[in-house]
Amino acid sequence: MIKQFVPQEICLRCQGCCRFKEQNSVWSPCLLDEEIQDLVNTDIPKVYLTLDKRIEPVPNGAKEGETGFVCPFLNLGDNKCKIYARRPFECQLYPFLINLRGKKIILTADLNCRYVQEKLNTQEFKEYAQYLSQFLNSPAQIKLLKENPQILQAYEEVSEIVELK
Numbered sequence: 001m002i003k004q005f006v007p008q009e010i011c012l013r014c015q016g017c018c019r020f021k022e023q024n025s026v027w028s029p030c031l032l033d034e035e036i037q038d039l040v041n042t043d044i045p046k047v048y049l050t051l052d053k054r055i056e057p058v059p060n061g062a063k064e065g066e067t068g069f070v071c072p073f074l075n076l077g078d079n080k081c082k083i084y085a086r087r088p089f090e091c092q093l094y095p096f097l098i099n100l101r102g103k104k105i106i107l108t109a110d111l112n113c114r115y116v117q118e119k120l121n122t123q124e125f126k127e128y129a130q131y132l133s134q135f136l137n138s139p140a141q142i143k144l145l146k147e148n149p150q151i152l153q154a155y156e157e158v159s160e161i162v163e164l165k
């Protein structure tokens with residue numbers, strides 16, 4: 001598990017994550033191949049995946065008149081992930097993202113996350129970014145990224161932090 005940047009109590013109060021404007025949103029988590037196997041082989045409730053290996057969001061029908069889409073693993077009642085202990089690598093990484101810029105792989109942070117907006121220029125952010133770039137540059141993680149090129153995406157509205165190996 002990746003050490004988390006945003007404290008859990010802040011995450012649970014914010015209703016930003018795990019919700020999407022469109023069903024084919026690039027922000028919906030993309031799964032590693034081993035996570036797809038996990039979905040197939042275990043008792044995790046089955047969900048649809050898109051062709052690019054993303055969890056397909058479902059319409060947000062929590063309240064009458066509500067629009068948009070949500071991850072099928074989001075419990076709208078308490079805003080918690082139903083598979084938190086086994087949530088995908090990309091969800092553990094968030095609000096940090098691995099971005100593909102041409103041939104460069106860059107660690108970035110989502111500027112739509114309120115906690116990132118608040119902490120962007122702090123020592124706390126700098127230290128966490130350092131921890132994460134060291135973790136992602138480890139041989140095991142480099143292998144994982146090479147074997148799962150689907151999770152290298154071109155996200156917009158992000159702050160670039162450091163180029164990864």
Ligand code: SF4
Nearest residue numbers: 018071073074081091
């Ligand atoms: S798997 Fe869990 S953490 Fe990831 S988007 Fe879905 S509800 Fe959110």
